[in-house]
Amino acid sequence: GENVEQHPSTLSVQEGDSAVIKCTYSDSASNYFPWYKQELGKRPQLIIDIRSNVGEKKDQRIAVTLNKTAKHFSLHITETQPEDSAVYFCAASREGQNFVFGPGTRLSVLP
């Protein structure tokens, strides 16, 4: 089955700096890669996703890149703000298989 690893487990950045979180997956057939943000005490919420026919996707300060050959994908947050502080989860999925989530990255944006 699919196995998703995520690094780093914790990340602290200064406000205004960039943050990068990386994930790797094992199943080469996976073709959908979402990222979720979970604030303290809240539910995980989708912030961006990418499909295997696309190499990069951007939405304002957030971007995701996908390298299918290497089986890894990354989340990039630019100009970080205190409200970006949260736990971020990556996931991988393919037809006929449920989502597998990474273990999460706790991002702290320091003022």
Place this chain on the structure above:
Amino acid sequence: DAGVIQSPRHEVTEMGQEVTLRCKPISGHNSLFWYRQTMMRGLELLIYFNNNVPIDDSGMPEDRFSAKMPNASFSTLKIQPSEPRDSAVYFCASSPTSTGNTIYFGEGSWLTVV
């Protein structure tokens, strides 16, 4: 749409008691997922249904856990008897299809077993 609706939001129960968590998926979604979240184990998939049929229950910890989906708009997760190690946040989520699509989480049921 109101989103995925879960109840209760919080429950504190004594060890050995039966616990029933409830979920109403987003209307029109045909896949439903139950996840458990703890600090130690992160987000674990317990079971998921497609068109009300359980597809994968390999994540259900043991026989004390059971899940049902009697119709497209309702699912339950039952723990009997409950144990302190079951304390966690239980999320229900739904998706338009079982794979390749975003899943939407409910607000979670915070369970404490004392």
